[in-house]
Amino acid sequence: MQHFEDSVYKLIVETSTNLPGDVRVAIKAAQEAEDRATRAGLSLSTIAENIEMAECNVSPICQDTGMPTFFVHTPVGANQIVMKQAIRNAIARATKDGKLRTNSVDSLTGANTGDNLGPGTPVIHFEQWEKEDIDIRLILKGGGCENKNIQYSLPAEIEGLGKAGRDLDGIRKCIMHAVYQAQGQGCSAGFIGVGIGGDRTTGYELAKQQLFRHVDDVNPIEDLQKLEDYVLENANKLGIGTMGFGGAVTLLGCKVGVMNRLPASFFVSVAYNCWAYRRQGLLLDAATGELKSWIYPQGTELPMNAAPENEAVQAVAVSEEGEDEPREVRLKMPLTEEQVRSLRVGDIVVLDGEMHTGRDALHSYLINHDSPIDLNGGVIYHCGPVMMKDREGVWHVKAAGPTTSIREEPYQGDVMKKFGIRAVIGKGGMGAKTLKALQEHGGVYLNAIGGAAQYYARCFKKVNGVHFLDEFGIPEAMWHMQTEGFAAIVTMDSHGNSLHAQVDADSRTKLEQFKEPVFK
Numbered sequence: 001m002q003h004f005e006d007s008v009y010k011l012i013v014e015t016s017t018n019l020p021g022d023v024r025v026a027i028k029a030a031q032e033a034e035d036r037a038t039r040a041g042l043s044l045s046t047i048a049e050n051i052e053m054a055e056c057n058v059s060p061i062c063q064d065t066g067m068p069t070f071f072v073h074t075p076v077g078a079n080q081i082v083m084k085q086a087i088r089n090a091i092a093r094a095t096k097d098g099k100l101r102t103n104s105v106d107s108l109t110g111a112n113t114g115d116n117l118g119p120g121t122p123v124i125h126f127e128q129w130e131k132e133d134i135d136i137r138l139i140l141k142g143g144g145c146e147n148k149n150i151q152y153s154l155p156a157e158i159e160g161l162g163k164a165g166r167d168l169d170g171i172r173k174c175i176m177h178a179v180y181q182a183q184g185q186g187c188s189a190g191f192i193g194v195g196i197g198g199d200r201t202t203g204y205e206l207a208k209q210q211l212f213r214h215v216d217d218v219n220p221i222e223d224l225q226k227l228e229d230y231v232l233e234n235a236n237k238l239g240i241g242t243m244g245f246g247g248a249v250t251l252l253g254c255k256v257g258v259m260n261r262l263p264a265s266f267f268v269s270v271a272y273n274c275w276a277y278r279r280q281g282l283l284l285d286a287a288t289g290e291l292k293s294w295i296y297p298q299g300t301e302l303p304m305n306a307a308p309e310n311e312a313v314q315a316v317a318v319s320e321e322g323e324d325e326p327r328e329v330r331l332k333m334p335l336t337e338e339q340v341r342s343l344r345v346g347d348i349v350v351l352d353g354e355m356h357t358g359r360d361a362l363h364s365y366l367i368n369h370d371s372p373i374d375l376n377g378g379v380i381y382h383c384g385p386v387m388m389k390d391r392e393g394v395w396h397v398k399a400a401g402p403t404t405s406i407r408e409e410p411y412q413g414d415v416m417k418k419f420g421i422r423a424v425i426g427k428g429g430m431g432a433k434t435l436k437a438l439q440e441h442g443g444v445y446l447n448a449i450g451g452a453a454q455y456y457a458r459c460f461k462k463v464n465g466v467h468f469l470d471e472f473g474i475p476e477a478m479w480h481m482q483t484e485g486f487a488a489i490v491t492m493d494s495h496g497n498s499l500h501a502q503v504d505a506d507s508r509t510k511l512e513q514f515k516e517p518v519f520k
């Protein structure tokens with residue numbers, strides 16, 4: 001087993017940096033289905049470029065490298081204790097090498113362990129089988145899409161869809177609703193795994209296991225195959241689109257599994273995975289741990305159709321039907337109230353100067369404390385980057401896409417007003433409270449493309465400083481970044497407009513067309 005740890009390390013690096021071939025095929029199909037000149041179409045081009053960059057830089061596709069979750073099948077008699085230790089070593093090594101973000105946090109104190117090891121992390125499931133080889137699979141599912149997982153207990157009254165009973169049609173309603181409620185917050189276009197039955201725990205486990213199926217496989221259970229096809233076709237009629245910008249492609253895959261349940265329970269559990277669907281697997285020689293073959297097609301065999309130079313930067317600078325011609329505005333940070341008030345939903349803003357990262361820990365801190373730096377006119381980027389320090393002690397940005405902004409909804413408006421912050425950047429949009437604050441105070445919300453961590457890392461030319469690194473850990477710290485050419489779209493402005501509220505309302509109306517029974 002002398003090669004086992006190295007093989008697992010290889011698996012981690014490949015999973016984090018090189019999106020598998022079957023996932024790429026689905027994203028390419030979405031690119032073809034979506035008009036290239038729309039916000040969604042051009043966002044997909046940025047995603048495609050990011051996938052290529054990650055492979056080429058051997059760096060994380062998305063900065064949130066997720067909860068490492070392994071499923072291992074071993075021949076009878078294989079030593080699982082040794083394997084578990086080797087997996088843990090490989091995880092720590094990949095974290096040190098910047099292939100994984102430090103993602104294991106003490107739930108009570110918020111302390112980051114710094115190596116992705118801790119109670120419950122990584123997750124390792126072992127199962128014995130009669131075969132001779134070891135089959136080891138890994139999924140890196142990020143927090144933003146994990147937060148969009150949802151579990152239904154049937155019978156239920158489902159928003160927009162009415163009564164859902166304990167039958168195939170009830171299940172259909174749950175899944176349609178699951179896609180609707182995710183909006184763009186799980187970095188759509190996404191993939192869903194569904195578990196029917198079990199208890200609350202095993203139902204979710206079954207849902208996650210579905211994400212290990214090949215994107216193009218066919219469900220052997222006819223009813224479920226029909227359900228999968230139905231959902232894939234019809235969820236795309238919800239009009240949520242890539243990043244929730246609106247569009248023809250919302251869902252890229254739907255896989256449904258079933259298990260027995262208790263007479264009193266009927267759970268439908270849905271695991272939502274973003275487009276950055278990072279899962280890979282290896283078949284290993286059980287005696288040596290040497291790699292025999294990859295389980296999913298490797299991404300390298302399938303180059304993405306990235307946008308021509310500069311086109312992707314304009315990714316979202318296109319007008320949609322009924323909108324005024326979008327403008328591209330290049331601004332130097334800090335920003336003035338006047339500059340910000342002149343921006344409207346649909347405008348592209350390209351930012352230069354110093355930007356500050358801040359997410360959950362910082363926002364809750366700032367409510368009750370002073371800021372360590374002057375934030376007047378400042379821009380806060382909702383981002384937990386992957387950072388590495390070189391031998392000279394200089395920090396480098398290895399991956400830096402946006403995080404889901406809605407988590408800051410309770411704080412955002414107050415924090416902006418308190419410190420004179422003029423813009424926040426994130427993804428998925430924010431709610432009514434923030435929209436009101438943007439109006440009152442003169443602020444703007446900018447949407448960056450979720451998961452495009454390599455694409456944005458390129459804009460950070462230098463790390464000017466960092467606060468709260470020891471207290472909050474790398475992802476939650478407040479990084480001060482010298483920025484050049486960071487492009488994002490205005491999706492909430494100071495005039496009370498929100499693209500997110502609009503797409504949410506439109507898709508809610510569209511959801512209702514799926515109320516009538518389909519599977520009798």
Ligand SMILES: O=C(O)C[C@H](O)C(=O)O
Binds near residue numbers: 144
């Ligand atoms: O934690 C992150 O960096 C992002 C997270 O995966 C998210 O989607 O919000």
Ligand code: SF4
Binds near residue numbers: 142185
């Ligand atoms: S930021 Fe988006 S792409 Fe990255 S893990 Fe979160 S949901 Fe997935």
